[in-house]
Structures are given as structure tokens and as C-alpha cells.
Amino acid sequence: MPIQCPPGPWPCFSWRRSYATVLKETTTRLAIWCCCSSLVQGTTENQIIDSLQDEEILLTLEGDELEVVLVKIGGSSLTHKAQLETVDSDALQWFSNTIKETIHEGFKAPPLDNQCEDSVCVDSDMANADKNSAFNSDGSRRKRRAFIIVHGAGSFGHHTAKEYALKGQFQPPPTGAAERNNIIGQTGRRWTMQGLAKTRLSVQTLNRLVVSSLVKAGVNAVAISPCFGIPRMQAHGGATEGLVRVVRDTLQAGLVPVLHGDACLYGTMQAGILSGDILMEQLGQCHWVGRAIFLTDVDGVFTRDPRVDPHATLLKHIQVDKDTLDIISPVVTVTGSSHEHDVTGGLKTKLASAATIAASGTNVTIVKCGTIGAERVLLAEHDDTVNATTVYSGP
């Protein structure tokens, strides 16, 4: 059968970019092969097909194609940021219930009326052909929602990090002579590592609360602790391949990965803080991630910090340049977090991560946790009437 190329031109800058962009616009493998092969000179058909096989395009579960949604619940919403190690139980409950209501059944515990004996289970709803069909009534393939969850640290981490002078890191660590110049004495090193150990323990305590709440709600969630869990993950990130692989394997098994900002090594003898916003940036650029959402404690991005300037107005759309990552429009002043213990840069870091994700072709929304608007954003049912900020790349 002749292969029909979808009409171009496609916005391709490199093999990777073209691959990712086209994937988000079509789910037809042959069309992808066709577009890419006509644009990437010197790449043979076999190389392209090998590459497609290496990086499986579609994620499916129980026969359904998955729409993978990457969501970060910020520490400002999940905790009372000013009070050491205090969770906001209402926010956590809202989050777990909302995820349960919006996720594909395949990520949930089986219904109570299913019968399982010696690991062999009979699905009580198996008889319902429509419910279990991989296709919609119009013949199109069913797409069901999967979530990758990242959470911030809030008062489980930022307080301790500040006490031990651990900072958010956004660039790779210095190496060679530059690193040797930074080497601190044994006492300094021990103190820093004590800070790392305590900060990590604190945020892992929150992670356990989040995972417990999701599991209690009936969601099959598992903790993935990035530093020391993902080989070579450091305070600035930098282990994207391993991270992506673990997250993907988890989803494919029908489990919801729950990651968190973390305290990590930075170089060989230093420590620093890996913000959940950096994890969002690393995962949000994957070609199989459909959307990214930041749930925070304000309605979205304002012209200025709304906690400082009551006249600040909400920006519903922010356009970023896909090459420079600069904000094209409108004018926005972002400062760090208004919470005094924050060590990872507040909204400034979030917006930089959002710009990078948007430039890779994934739409990003920033919205207030616990609101109807947030529920609509999670369901992809929002429009301009919802108070939220969408970050997208252009022109």
C-alpha cells in the first residue's frame, strides 16, 4: 500500500525535534517515518525504523492508548510552607481524589467485586464489551489518561535545606581545578552531608504521605526517589535517560510514578537541591508526554507577584520563543517565591522550566491547586474562562 505523507512543511529543526513534534500531531507510525525521512537528509529508512523501535512511540495499557499528563503539585499548596513539616491535608485529599477520578482504570486497584484466588483474577466488568473496547464508537482508538506525578517539598525540605545552606542548582557542577577550589574541610563536608541526609529524609517523609494518600484513594502509586534512586542523578538533574526509562517502565506496568524534589550530590563532594521543577523540565520534553501541569498556590502567572502587588493581573497566555526560550509576550515580572524558606527560586524556576517544556512542543498550564479550574485543566476541559496560565511556544 502506498504511504501517504501528511501535508508539510513540518516545524523541524533537528531529527529529534521533528520526531517529537510530528509524534504529537499524528499517531500514525508510517506518516512519521514518511515526514522524517523526507526531511532528515542522510538518515536511511532502516535507521529511522530502528530508532522508532528503540523509542516506542505509543504508550498503551489494557489495549488503550495513553495520554500521558505530567503534573507537579507544588510544595506551597501541598504543605503549610511556613510551618515545619506540616502537610495541608485538604489539598492532599483533593489531589488524590482528583487523580483517582481522572485516571485510566488500569492504574487503579481492581473493583472490590472482582474475585482473585492465587493471583488469578476474574474481572467482573469483562462482560461489558463497550467498556473494555480499545476503540470509541466512531472507530477511533480510545485514549485514556495516565499521570506522572512530581511534588515539591514545601515545609518538608526547604527549612532544613536553608539551615544547612543547600541551594537549588541549575547548572552542571564545576569539574577539575574549579571543583578542587570548592573542596571544603572534613568538618564542612560532614556538615553538608548531614544537611543532605536530613533534608532528604524530610522530603521522603512527605513523599510517603503523598503515596499513602493515593494508594488509599485506590490509585496504584509508587514512590521514585530521584537522587540515589536514578543512577548519576545530581542536584542540577543531568540523568535524563535513566529517569525517563524508569518512569516509562513504571507507567507501562500500570503504576503511577510519584517523584519529588530532592537533596542530592552536586559533583563528588558537594550537595545541593534538585527542584521538582527541573524534573518537570526533564520529563516534559519526552515525545510521549502530552501535557504538563503545574499546580501552585496562586491562579497562574501574574504581571507581578500577586502577593506583593494586589493590582497584578493574571496572564492567561504566555508565548515563548522556541529557540531562545525568551518570553515573547506579554511583559511579566517574576520573582522568587514569596515564602521565606524557599531555596529553589519560586515561580522564576517554574516559568523557566515551563518555557523549556513548551519549546519542545508540549503545552504547559499553571493553575491553582484545589480549584474547579485545576480539575478542568487536569481533564483537558478548560477554556479561556478558567483562571490559569497556558505557556506555549511560537510563533
Ligand SMILES: Nc1ncnc2c1ncn2[C@@H]1O[C@H](COP(=O)(O)OP(=O)(O)OP(=O)(O)O)[C@@H](O)[C@H]1O
Ligand atoms: N509574577 C508572578 N506571578 C505569580 N506568582 C508569583 C510571581 N512572582 C512571584 N510569585 C510567587 O511564586 C509563588 C509560587 O512559587 P513557589 O515556588 O512557592 O510554588 P510551588 O511550586 O508551589 O512550591 P515548591 O517550590 O515548594 O514546590 C507564589 O506564591 C507567588 O507569591
Ligand SMILES: C=C(C)CCOP(=O)(O)O
Ligand atoms: C528542598 C527540597 C528537598 C526539594 C525542593 O523541590 P521544589 O519544592 O520542587 O523546588
